[in-house]
Amino acid sequence: MFGIETASGPEGAALIIGLVLVEALILYVGYGALERLLGPTLTRILRGE
Amino acid sequence: MELFGVAVTLLLTFAGFGVLIGLLFGFFGMGGSFLVTPALLVMGYPTDVAVASGLAFVFGTSVIATLKHRDLGQVDYKLGVLMIAGTTAGIEVGKMGLHWLQDIGLADTVVSVAYVALLGGIGVFITYTALKGDGGGGVSHDADGEVDADDIPDIAKKIQSYRVPPMMKLRGGVRVSLWMILIVAFFTGLLSGFLGVGGGFIRMPALFYLIGVPVPVAVGTDLFEIVFSGGIGSFLYAIDGAVDFAIVAPLLAGSAGGARLGAAATSLVDEDDIKVYFGVMLLLGAIAVAVRKIGGVIEMPVLDTVALAIIIGAALLVSGAVVVSSVRELRTERAESTVQTAD
Numbered sequence: 101m102f103g104i105e106t107a108s109g110p111e112g113a114a115l116i117i118g119l120v121l122v123e124a125l126i127l128y129v130g131y132g133a134l135e136r137l138l139g140p141t142l143t144r145i146l147r148g149e
Numbered sequence: 150m151e152l153f154g155v156a157v158t159l160l161l162t163f164a165g166f167g168v169l170i171g172l173l174f175g176f177f178g179m180g181g182s183f184l185v186t187p188a189l190l191v192m193g194y195p196t197d198v199a200v201a202s203g204l205a206f207v208f209g210t211s212v213i214a215t216l217k218h219r220d221l222g223q224v225d226y227k228l229g230v231l232m233i234a235g236t237t238a239g240i241e242v243g244k245m246g247l248h249w250l251q252d253i254g255l256a257d258t259v260v261s262v263a264y265v266a267l268l269g270g271i272g273v274f275i276t277y278t279a280l281k282g283d284g285g286g287g288v289s290h291d292a293d294g295e296v297d298a299d300d301i302p303d304i305a306k307k308i309q310s311y312r313v314p315p316m317m318k319l320r321g322g323v324r325v326s327l328w329m330i331l332i333v334a335f336f337t338g339l340l341s342g343f344l345g346v347g348g349g350f351i352r353m354p355a356l357f358y359l360i361g362v363p364v365p366v367a368v369g370t371d372l373f374e375i376v377f378s379g380g381i382g383s384f385l386y387a388i389d390g391a392v393d394f395a396i397v398a399p400l401l402a403g404s405a406g407g408a409r410l411g412a413a414a415t416s417l418v419d420e421d422d423i424k425v426y427f428g429v430m431l432l433l434g435a436i437a438v439a440v441r442k443i444g445g446v447i448e449m450p451v452l453d454t455v456a457l458a459i460i461i462g463a464a465l466l467v468s469g470a471v472v473v474s475s476v477r478e479l480r481t482e483r484a485e486s487t488v489q490t491a492d
Contacts (some may be wrong), residue, residue, distance in 0.1 A: 109388060
């Protein structure tokens with residue numbers, strides 16, 4: 101994926117782990133926004149209102 | 150059809166599996182590599198890729214789950230840093246013990262038996278005490294409030310009674326000696342290094358049963374520690390090129406959503422229910438590990454698939470129970486607020 105599957109060595113390792121960290125932070129912010137947007141509606145549905 | 154050179158069906162499979170793992174990880178603070186690595190091995194990935202990618206995925210998921218638990222006030226950073234220090238020292242000593250066993254040719258047998266016994270033993274203990282309701286049966290989700298003395302396990306009360314300065318005040322109003330925290334951390338690290346496992350299933354119960362912090366804080370603080378252990382571990386594997394981003398990226402995308410749901414569920418589900426689910430997960434995990442080890446000894450590869458089926462079945466069962474309990478709790482809250490309004 102993105103041509104970095106075989107990245108190795110300290111620089112390659114830092115690149116891959118850095119990418120995982122960036123993806124995690126983007127997902128945290130993205131899902132957080134989604135939660136704020138849809139959370140109350142979803143909670144109301146689950147509460148049976 | 151391919152996306153970034155990877156089959157879309159494979160990406161969707163990993164993403165779906167990620168949701169399931171994320172839910173359990175966010176709820177219990179453990180279970181990432183425990184579920185991912187065996188699944189990747191059965192799918193035919195080489196061992197180093199399965200272990201390394203599982204670890205990198207655990208790192209990413211623990212970052213997300215820790216941030217979510219932080220939002221809920223369930224991470225004790227002071228306790229987390231002390232646990233990291235004590236655990237690191239314990240892991241080094243545990244590894245020495247493992248090398249000594251390797252030298253005398255007993256490592257595989259001793260570690261396998263100890264792993265299954267510990268996993269199963271903790272599972273039985275947690276399930277038994279939670280079902281018996283010894284912890285007072287109370288619901289303690291408020292990480293900042295004072296913990297009810299009846300909710301603190303007897304062993305933790307004993308450990309808290311050793312008032313060797315300096316004393317630390319932890320979330321939940323718990324006061325415990327710094328030295329006691331370091332000793333508990335050292336022994337959890339020792340077991341973790343000896344067994345060659347991440348140790349979430351050892352640390353989370355240790356934080357609750359030995360230190361006495363509330364379960365949601367134990368989960369949040371354990372996750373905080375996994376950010377560091379997972380990050381360092383996956384970096385070391387990535388130096389050898391063993392981390393496959395095509396596996397990690399879709400798993401993480403799925404688990405990010407699941408981890409939010411799991412972390413939110415810890416604030417809804419009764420604390421004793423969390424313990425029962427955790428205990429059942431460990432028990433089924435112990436059975437799965439035993440089946441896989443037996444398969445290796447008698448050279449029956451089909452038992453690897455049976456073990457994986459038990460693990461995935463347990464994950465589905467427990468995550469389903471978590472979702473049902475959370476929805477039930479939401480509906481109970483609504484019914485209670487309706488009654489109060491009517492009064």
